[in-house]
Amino acid sequence: MVLTQLAFATFNAVAFGMAVFLVAAGLTLIFGILKILNMAQGAFFMIGAYVAYSMLGQDSASVGMFIAVSIAAGAVVAVLGLLTDRIILNRLRNVDYHYVLIATFALLLFCNGMVKLIWGVNFFTVTPPPAIDEPLELAGLYMSKYSLFVIGAGVVVYLLLDLAIHRMWLGKLMQALATDSWMAGLLGINVPLGLALSVMFSFFLAGLAGGLLLPNQSLSPGLGDSYLLYAFFAVIIGGLGNIRGAFLGAILLGLVNSLNTVLLPDLPGLAIYVALALFLFLRPEGLFPSLASAPAPATDQKSSAMSGPRADRRLWQIVGVLAFAAAATLPFWANGGLLFVAGSVLVYGLFALSWNILFGYAGLASFGHAAFFAIGAYFAGVMLRDLPGVPFLVTLAGCGVFGAVVAWVVGSLALRRLAGIFLAVLTVALGEVTRLLISYSSFLGREDGLVGIPRPRLDLIVTTIDLTDSGAYYWFLLVMMALLLGVLWWVLHGRYGRMLLSVKQDPERAAFIGINVVRTRVGAFMLSGAVAAIAGGLYAPWSRIVTLEEVSFLASTQPVLNAMLGGVHSFWGPLLGSAIFSAISYATRTFVGLSELMVGSILLFIILVAPNGVIGFWRQIRGHLVGRRRGVAAGAAKVDITRSGGPV
Structure with a gap:
């Protein structure tokens, strides 16, 4: 019995790992050649699945037809990949990896919006071909024939890629382009053609995976998100750009996930993120050396623009005062919906500013920042629900302390060993672990979240202010926003802000003149986590509901989009970006897919044309x-x- 369970768990682990590898293959290939970690790979995987669905329908005739349609879907995605390379990826080569990650995420939003506009938001299920749609009994062990098919497909793809990369002239060409494209050009290699073929092949693999894994789960616009995360993890564990590492990394993830199911059935999915964190701390370079090393953070020569010329600074101060005065009049004439959007703009602007403390001032990227926002939101929600007698200002202070402590733990462990892409991936894992822990807790409402959060009464020395009315709480948000902005302006434009910019621009020179680089970065991490948690604490009674959406991977990209849209080299940029983003979302809220399409397009335009944002x-x-x-x-x-x- 034990052996049967062990064999079944191993079988499921390998099947899971091969499904992840089919998506990770194209991801690791494009990084190995272009040094671009393509966050849109999951979206093109999803497009391949939808293209295959359009050809097949819900039932497939034969295994041969199923494979042929999957190859055709891969070909369609390969053509889309060539267009993407010509329009977008070609301009991202030799660009700071932060902007590459953000630009490819904008491309992911654009693709998601297009999918919703073309195919809608309904869920579709596709059955495997009849020949592989039945269980197979082997020595008392029942196995899915389709899972066996996925395992076989993964092994075949790996063997073909390994043979091509390490044994054939095509692989030698790819390695030459990955190592030194300039020298390859001097030797007579057609570099543009080689790069175009490499990009097309990596996108072909994404589309092929979409077709082959179409019956693996329901087809929906969110199909690529979970696969993308696991594919990222496999590539990181295996070694960036190494196909053998991605193959073994995917199998390792499958084994960890299977052991999690057997040993910790009440905590599904948690072990994968723990294993990833251990690998990042103990062996951040991965299992195997890469074809291409991870890109180093580019020195930002525009950091001095953070303070801006005095005329510009005075102009934005005047604009800020006028905007504050105009915003204060909203409760007198705006309807409830518009007032809620305006209050949310204030909260999300503060959230974006907390992220930009890391990126704009310290040169660190976090893609799991929603974890700190959720910590503050759930903490405030629980306090208001269970301990309403605690003064709300004390609750907000507790949110900030809680967020700072978690940030100190993560920063103290991570920033001594990790930077760049590896730190960004670790923060993604932090966000996902927070989401999973909340989903396991009945005290925090599991999937339903905290609902009916009461709004507080503000106890002051001379009086008590009732904030249960939407207008009153909105004015409270406005006042808190002004106070926090004043404090952050004073901190970031003083000595500590100059230290952060020095560390961001040249860490080695900053250390030479006596700045403790690690301590300074940890301090920025703590300040950022505290501000994000306070933003979450302000949001909980405003929305009166906190759910897992507040800590999802997409929620972590919200401050990134707002900050990039407004301008990361300006203190006011995240606030302006939050206002623009919210206006676009509000205006397109009734059009399915249009909001993501417009936001993705605008963000791509800014990255490619005006990387310093609207203010820049x-x-x-x-x-x-x-x-x-x-x-x-x-x-x-x-x-x-x-x-x-x-x-x-």
């Missing part, structure tokens, strides 16, 4: 106008001097 774009235009005026003035002065006989 404004400064660029303003600089051109000022430069033109000075040029005209200088020309006029030159003419006057020439006419007077003076020196030119």
